[in-house]
Amino acid sequence: MKKYPLNQVKYYTRFRDMIEGLAENRENLPAISWFTRRSEEEGVTLGQLRDDVRNLQERLVSLGLSGKHIAILGENSYEWLLVYFAATYCGAVAVCVDIEQPNETIEQMLQMADVDAIFCMKSLEEICRRYAGKEKKVFFLTGKEKGLATVRTLINEGAQLRDNGKINLQIYEQVKPDATAAIVFTSGTTNYSKPVMLSQEAILTNASDALANVAIGKVAFTSLPFYHTYGLTCSVLSMLIGGAHLYINGNLKTVMRDIQLAKPHTMLTVPLMLETIHSRMWMTAEESGKADGLRMLLNIRRLLFKLGYKKSGKQLDALREKCFGTIRLIICGGAHMNSQIMEEFSYMGVLVLQGYGITECAPLVSVNRNRANKLDSVGLVSAHSEVKIEDGEILVRGKNVMKGYYKHPELTAEAMKGEWFCTGDVGEIDKDGFLYITGRKKNLIVFKNGKKVSPEKLEEKIKKIPLVQDVIVYGAASGVSTDDVQVAASVYPNKEKTEGMTSYEILENLQSEINQINRELPLYQQIQMVNIREQEFSKTALQKIKRHLV
Numbered sequence: 001m002k003k004y005p006l007n008q009v010k011y012y013t014r015f016r017d018m019i020e021g022l023a024e025n026r027e028n029l030p031a032i033s034w035f036t037r038r039s040e041e042e043g044v045t046l047g048q049l050r051d052d053v054r055n056l057q058e059r060l061v062s063l064g065l066s067g068k069h070i071a072i073l074g075e076n077s078y079e080w081l082l083v084y085f086a087a088t089y090c091g092a093v094a095v096c097v098d099i100e101q102p103n104e105t106i107e108q109m110l111q112m113a114d115v116d117a118i119f120c121m122k123s124l125e126e127i128c129r130r131y132a133g134k135e136k137k138v139f140f141l142t143g144k145e146k147g148l149a150t151v152r153t154l155i156n157e158g159a160q161l162r163d164n165g166k167i168n169l170q171i172y173e174q175v176k177p178d179a180t181a182a183i184v185f186t187s188g189t190t191n192y193s194k195p196v197m198l199s200q201e202a203i204l205t206n207a208s209d210a211l212a213n214v215a216i217g218k219v220a221f222t223s224l225p226f227y228h229t230y231g232l233t234c235s236v237l238s239m240l241i242g243g244a245h246l247y248i249n250g251n252l253k254t255v256m257r258d259i260q261l262a263k264p265h266t267m268l269t270v271p272l273m274l275e276t277i278h279s280r281m282w283m284t285a286e287e288s289g290k291a292d293g294l295r296m297l298l299n300i301r302r303l304l305f306k307l308g309y310k311k312s313g314k315q316l317d318a319l320r321e322k323c324f325g326t327i328r329l330i331i332c333g334g335a336h337m338n339s340q341i342m343e344e345f346s347y348m349g350v351l352v353l354q355g356y357g358i359t360e361c362a363p364l365v366s367v368n369r370n371r372a373n374k375l376d377s378v379g380l381v382s383a384h385s386e387v388k389i390e391d392g393e394i395l396v397r398g399k400n401v402m403k404g405y406y407k408h409p410e411l412t413a414e415a416m417k418g419e420w421f422c423t424g425d426v427g428e429i430d431k432d433g434f435l436y437i438t439g440r441k442k443n444l445i446v447f448k449n450g451k452k453v454s455p456e457k458l459e460e461k462i463k464k465i466p467l468v469q470d471v472i473v474y475g476a477a478s479g480v481s482t483d484d485v486q487v488a489a490s491v492y493p494n495k496e497k498t499e500g501m502t503s504y505e506i507l508e509n510l511q512s513e514i515n516q517i518n519r520e521l522p523l524y525q526q527i528q529m530v531n532i533r534e535q536e537f538s539k540t541a542l543q544k545i546k547r548h549l550v
Helices: 015-023 046-062 078-089 103-112 122-132 151-163 169-174 200-213 229-241 252-262 271-287 291-306 314-324 339-347 409-415 455-462 503-518
Strands: 030-035 041-045 069-073 093-096 117-120 137-140 180-185 195-199 219-222 245-248 266-269 329-332 351-357 364-367 379-381 385-390 393-398 420-429 434-440 468-477 485-493 529-532
Touching (some): 015 046, 015 078, 046 078, 069 078, 078 117, 117 122, 137 151, 180 200, 195 200, 200 229, 200 364, 219 229, 219 252, 229 245, 271 314, 271 329, 271 339, 291 314, 291 339, 339 351, 434 455, 455 503, 485 503
Parallel strands (some): 030 245, 069 117, 093 180, 219 266, 485 529
Antiparallel strands (some): 030 041, 180 195, 351 364, 364 379, 379 434, 385 393, 393 420, 420 434, 468 485
């Protein structure tokens, strides 16, 4: 596969420079938009975004919060982003808290990060007040409730300070590129989340690196949670730096409505959404008796693609319009993506680019490119990162790597080998420089004879069975010793595909399909136990299964 030059992109090392730079000579261009419950569009220009951030950070400085830890607890919103930008602008540390966690965990996160002030949504007021007591400040992100100031209140107060000339420029000059900009908690697929410290330069360099690899459209859409690095760095910062008009969504119930209204070219998402679209597409085709025709169309497209003819044709264009609207480019991360789904979407004229990231790397490590894309790979390593494989494990070094875990030097020492961050992911790099993820080091099933099995590879095969919604493969004890195990699969069935079937019928069908898979596997890798789950797996906000709870 031929390589081609990286895209030209602007790099920033401080958030203040980015906010000011975005609006320079482009004040009237649209920046961020969203839709109300009544489907009314609201939004701000780059100039309005800059002014709101300037005024809000001015008020934060006057409250003595420069250099302090400011937590943000809320669903995606413009106000969420304003607090993040204002905090990083004036040298405070934005503490990004996952609101999907139990209240007890949220309170622990606030304590772990030594939070000095909180901006929260109304429903989280009680837990925030309990943590804050009388000493720490609590504000609302939005609303008109009495008793607590809102982001808009502070913006107006900051504007008055600026009008009166009360600006402390010294504070801005003290904010260095290596200053901690954010504390972000790891996604929680393990039994606890760790507070990751990311510098201003790490986050901003990573955002621009994403653009150097991927050419985006003029209009972009995201519903990814901002409290994760993928949702913030790649779907917000990258889009703004790249000059896209960004539409944001904070309510999963209105995602499809908002996509239709926004008419984006580019969307950032996780595999679950694409799997859902793909499943519904085929269910509709089957119910209408058009599944065979669709298979024939896709097979023809597969042949034409191999011959270099890339246009999708009228019938597939109509299907794409129905499934995706105006979307032509999808950037997908957070978990492994099924290559067959990506291939079928490409025949419809939708390019899906898979990437790989981890919170400790701000997060992007690698991503496929518009004209250099291998479906089974997670792409080429980003410009300011280096990757090496050591004993099968992926190690990363570069400007994007974390400063460490906040107040956990022992955890930092465990995760770092000098300048190299140990990801815990198992992978390989091919001759063209494309990175492949083959599993998690801690998830490997190890047998008494020393052989190892990556459960993720088996899960990928099982997930192709139509009756399967989700699956976890693990080593089930089969003897006295801890390494006397056999390969087992816990399956959560697709409720729509198994409607009307008894548990016995589901299990019988699954076993038949898994027997087919086993015939292609070495004896030690074969799945020897299958059980059916009644309830869905517990997942993170990026839809990764929490393995430690299985």
